[in-house]
Amino acid sequence: MPGTTSMTGRRSRAVVAGGANRWVVLVVLCVSLLLVALDATVLHVAVPAVTEDLRPGAVQLLWIVDAYPLVCASLLILFGTLGDRVGRRRILLIGYALFGLASAAAAFAAGPEILIGARALLGIGGAMIMPATLSILRAVFPDRRERAVAIGVWTAVAAVGAAIGPVLGGFLVENFWWGSVFLINVPLVALLLPLARWLLPESKGGAEGPWDVLGALMAAAGVLGVVFGVKRIGGGGALLGPGTLVPLLAGVLLLVLFVRRQQSRANPLIDMRMFSRPTFTTAVGCIVLAMLALVGLELIAVQYLQLVLNLSPLATGLRLLPLTFAAITAGVTGSCTLRRIGPRRMVSHGFALTAAAVLCLVRMGDQDSPLLLTVAFVLLGFGLQATLFGAYESMLSDAPADRAGGAAAIGETSYQLGAGMGIALLGSVMNAAYGPALASVPGVPASASGKASNSLGEAYQVAARLGGPAGEALRDAARGAFVHGLHVTLLVSAGLLLLGALAALRLPRVMDCGASSAEPAGEEPVKASVPHQAQAQPVPPLMRREPAEAAGSGRARR
Secondary structure (H helix, E strand, O other), X not given: OHHHHHHHHHHHHHHHHHOOHHHHHHHHHHHHHHHHHHHHHOOHHHHHHHHHHHOOOHHHHHHHHHHHHHHHHHHHHHHHHHHHHHOHHHHHHHHHHHHHHHHHHHHOOOOHHHHHHHHHHHHHHHHHHHHHHHHHHHHHOOXXXXXXXXXXXXXXXXXXXXXXXXXXXXXXXXXXXXXXHHHOHHHHHHHHHHHHHHHOOEOOOOOOOOOOHHHHHHHHHHHHHHHHHHHHHHOOOOOOOHHHHHHXXXXXXXXXXHHHHHHHOOOOOOOHHHHHOHHHHHHHHHHHHHHHHHHHHHHHHHHHHHHHOOOOHHHHHHHOHHHHHHHHHHHHXXXXXXXXXXXXXXXXXXXXXXXXXXXXXXXXXXXXXXXXXXXXXXXXXXXXXXXXXXXXXXXXXXXXXXXHHHHHHHHHHHHHHHHHHHHHHHHHHHHHHHHHHHOXXXXXXXXXXXXXOOOHHHXXXXXXXXXXXHHHHHHHHHHHHHHHHHHHHHHHHHHHHHHHHHHXXXXXXXXXXXXXXXXXXXXXXXXXXXOHHHHHOOOOOOOOOOHHHHHHHHHHHO
């Protein structure tokens, strides 16, 4: 009966959008994000074991590490906008299945080629999962106050996943075999698939017309070229070399053509008018700057802990736990902080606090300072998480609801591009400060000094082969040069963070909570996927919201 169907639809939407079940949905989305965030860092400590077992060449090893982030970054826009068209939950479920299958294939890979292919499939699955979680969150939490709480939890989980990846990976490699770092994904996927199918709502954007397949492929190829070129620079590739310059220029050209194509289409994949909104553009820029300053620095800090302080991979991960706990605290309290001080001060103060933490780390030397590192990592985790939380919340709230998938994809792509550029930029600064100090070490042949100038790890290998006083002199010189390079890199990173603090002054002064809990125009109704019993039960009066009531609820609360 039409009346019954309509009433059931209203009740099911109330259960998800107005009742307690939306917090259950948030738990499922956070576990989904944790799955992807863990896989981004868990392999780092397993690389030596993979190298010993599979014997990959230098190029193969590079692709084993980079296949996942490269493929994931390049496909975020494609799957984010596709989810707006065909259904965000549908894309998420397919991503789960692909992620689980690829994890099993990677765990039992018999050769480097199979592992590279499995890592690429993991990237495809991750690109399906990441924007879908954020766009479903946008649909399930239309009220900005509650959405701010949800985004705070979501960003905290992302920080937790990235931070505990090395700890978990170190534990698994030390106690099992390298494939276990992938195999842990399989039971998580087996749990998530039925739960997501049962609990998550289906939602779509209100876009009309055919999906722009050519535009999606142009965006994917363009982002792939840019990220690949930037990673080549960060890995020591020559800026003007064909292996770096060709993909970089091709990627930029494809992205320019993609933007022009979207501006001329009646039904674009990405509504470029979003970038005419100062809040949206500034928030995206802040995400890029935050990752630009952090990720390259994080990799260098891990090398410092392992190679200068001689900590094991597991001990290194444990040293980074204060950063994780501070990030969790900032994420959980972020909603309250945002309402109290507003996006502008939250993001700019977060940048400034992170810059202060980075400047504290300049006091690091070749001797261990646990208290200094703990204080700096706490400030770093809290400041960075506050920055990313405020930027993500502002970006997602400023974007039209029917373009949530595209907006989420832009945010995640900015995150990946910032991370790639950070590795390239800060890695280049580090190399420029580290290498010249080893040009002439007394008693060390010029050829050995040249090889040692490539990296601290290679310097230790050369020093071990030399042995005697020459080897010891080279080792000491390399440690000193690395600490000097780290100090220079920290100062550059602090400058970038202070630039971000200035950019954040374009964000709104106060958090505008005028958006109501009603379904935004253009957004298709959220179709709840809840147990049949829940749909059949009468909805309590306090949870039942008719459209007119929902539209007025925001005004009443204000």
